[in-house]
Amino acid sequence: MIRAVGKPLEEIIHMVQDFDKILLAGCDGCVTVCEAGGLKETKVLGSALRLHFTQAGQNKVIDETTLTRQCDKEYVGLLRDTIDNYDVVVSLACGAGAQFVVDMYKDKVVFPGVDTCFIGVTEERGWYTERCQACGRCILADTGGICPIARCSKRMLNGPCGGSEAGKCEVSPEMPCGWQLIYDRLKTLGQLDRFENPVDPKDWTSSRDGGIRKIMREDLRI
Amino acid sequence: MSYMEFSTPSKLQKILQAGHFAVTSEVGPPRSADGKVIEEKAHLIKDYVDGINVTDNQTSVCRLCSLASCIRLKLMGLEPVLQMVTRDRNRIALQSDILGAASFGINNILCLTGDHQHFGDHANCVNVFDLDSIQLIQTVRMMRDEGRLIGGHEFQAKPQMFIGAAANPFAGPNVELRLARLAKKANAGVQFIQTQCIYNMDIMRTFMKMMVDRGLHEKVAILAGITPMKNVGMARYMQKRVPGIDVPEEVVERLKGVPKEKQPEEGINIAVDQIEELKEMEGIRGFHIMAIEWEEKVPEIVERTGLYPRPKVNGG
Numbered sequence: 230m231i232r233a234v235g236k237p238l239e240e241i242i243h244m245v246q247d248f249d250k251i252l253l254a255g256c257d258g259c260v261t262v263c264e265a266g267g268l269k270e271t272k273v274l275g276s277a278l279r280l281h282f283t284q285a286g287q288n289k290v291i292d293e294t295t296l297t298r299q300c301d302k303e304y305v306g307l308l309r310d311t312i313d314n315y316d317v318v319v320s321l322a323c324g325a326g327a328q329f330v331v332d333m334y335k336d337k338v339v340f341p342g343v344d345t346c347f348i349g350v351t352e353e354r355g356w357y358t359e360r361c362q363a364c365g366r367c368i369l370a371d372t373g374g375i376c377p378i379a380r381c382s383k384r385m386l387n388g389p390c391g392g393s394e395a396g397k398c399e400v401s402p403e404m405p406c407g408w409q410l411i412y413d414r415l416k417t418l419g420q421l422d423r424f425e426n427p428v429d430p431k432d433w434t435s436s437r438d439g440g441i442r443k444i445m446r447e448d449l450r451i
Numbered sequence: 452m453s454y455m456e457f458s459t460p461s462k463l464q465k466i467l468q469a470g471h472f473a474v475t476s477e478v479g480p481p482r483s484a485d486g487k488v489i490e491e492k493a494h495l496i497k498d499y500v501d502g503i504n505v506t507d508n509q510t511s512v513c514r515l516c517s518l519a520s521c522i523r524l525k526l527m528g529l530e531p532v533l534q535m536v537t538r539d540r541n542r543i544a545l546q547s548d549i550l551g552a553a554s555f556g557i558n559n560i561l562c563l564t565g566d567h568q569h570f571g572d573h574a575n576c577v578n579v580f581d582l583d584s585i586q587l588i589q590t591v592r593m594m595r596d597e598g599r600l601i602g603g604h605e606f607q608a609k610p611q612m613f614i615g616a617a618a619n620p621f622a623g624p625n626v627e628l629r630l631a632r633l634a635k636k637a638n639a640g641v642q643f644i645q646t647q648c649i650y651n652m653d654i655m656r657t658f659m660k661m662m663v664d665r666g667l668h669e670k671v672a673i674l675a676g677i678t679p680m681k682n683v684g685m686a687r688y689m690q691k692r693v694p695g696i697d698v699p700e701e702v703v704e705r706l707k708g709v710p711k712e713k714q715p716e717e718g719i720n721i722a723v724d725q726i727e728e729l730k731e732m733e734g735i736r737g738f739h740i741m742a743i744e745w746e747e748k749v750p751e752i753v754e755r756t757g758l759y760p761r762p763k764v765n766g767g
Contacts, residue, residue: 382567382569383538383564383565383567383578383580383583384580385564385580385583386583386586387583387584387585387586387632387635387639388583389622389623389624389628389632390564390583390584390622391617391618391619391622391647391694391695392566392567392622392694392695393622393623393624393695394622394623394694394695395623396623396624397623399566399567399569399570399694399695400567400569401569406623409623409624412624412628413624421631424628424631424635425631425634425635425638426635426638427585427586427588427589427635427638427639428585428586429586429589430542430581430582430586430589430590430601433581
């Protein structure tokens, strides 16, 4: 799932301070799972903002809501009846969700309430790590099921580089070397023989380098 | 593909093909537009080496560019080795620079992935890594042998590059993988290797033995990387701080065994002893002496190891 972290309160205060009627819009999707922008975090943010502005002697309307998903029109559309009661929306969904609110309410100011980070997994509660960079052409079948694009700091397709030491990346002793993981895995699977074949330069057109991406599924479009 | 085949005008390749030990060294460009620094450093070493590497923004610190420095060396009548990292340029820029280098008669290239920018003076920059070192080797070979760019364009005036890369026998996870990666570079088309600085002679010996057992030494010329230590402080720094460098305690102890003012001399003695020992290892075809900000010591090392004068070769 997409992983995000809540923006610092000071940053959100700075964004909304010139507005009087503020809607905080959480999302029940990915940001709920990583506890960055779900119902609970939206309520906590609302309380913190109310406390701040009350103490500053400013009277503002601060309401909270959460949508099932902000990346689907049918749910974002549910704001239609109430959104004009507000000057600004702070979306606690991922960057995609926040932009879909912008798409559907073109005259409304929308600010992000979270920093969207990566596609990753939950190692433990509160500890998330990246696994995928959505390059659009999956090569896991060739790399023992471990992605060098997401997990090598230099996204090398023919690693590891000379900076790999004791299983760690040269960037940080806390960072596992992705290519050490791949090597160990290929060894376990008895597939080390494939290691010595050079992997050709990657076609990045399916990644962000090809321009803004879309998926058109004719089988789903009736 | 081997260093004996696909002959180029490279003097370095001719030296190796003639069966001599090759000697290369390197100059690091300045962090300014002062091109004279390159010339001054090159003058210190030029009569003692067969090729001069110019580093490409090493440790991700922005410097005068490797290509311009190599052109400067070429115009001085010297033999540059163009180091090129894939960190900062995509395949368009890399291939463009290779064509540009070849247009000035630069005939040696060292293909590297490059240190992560985290180490350098622009840690908040974007990195490119469109290709990695092995894909860069493949690319140079294709440009040279097939006259073709990755994108498919075919051309007549091909870059006559003697293709090199680095190898680090001391990096993780083990020597087996490091040899496998060297084999991969050989499969991609590499002809010579300049190794990481060697201090752990036992691992180097193991690495070379495994290489010879596989016959890889017939394909790829290994130039052993030598960096003389200036003092105990430098040895400790290399031991603790520099990723991928293995400095055994006995090297530090040998430096400690002499008075502080004698440590630079002892550092040179260690380098000389290493070269003599490496000469006896099967598969070692030469030496890459990286005297970091100590270029003036290269002539002494070359002379004391009997590698001076440098042999003359046709066209060299």
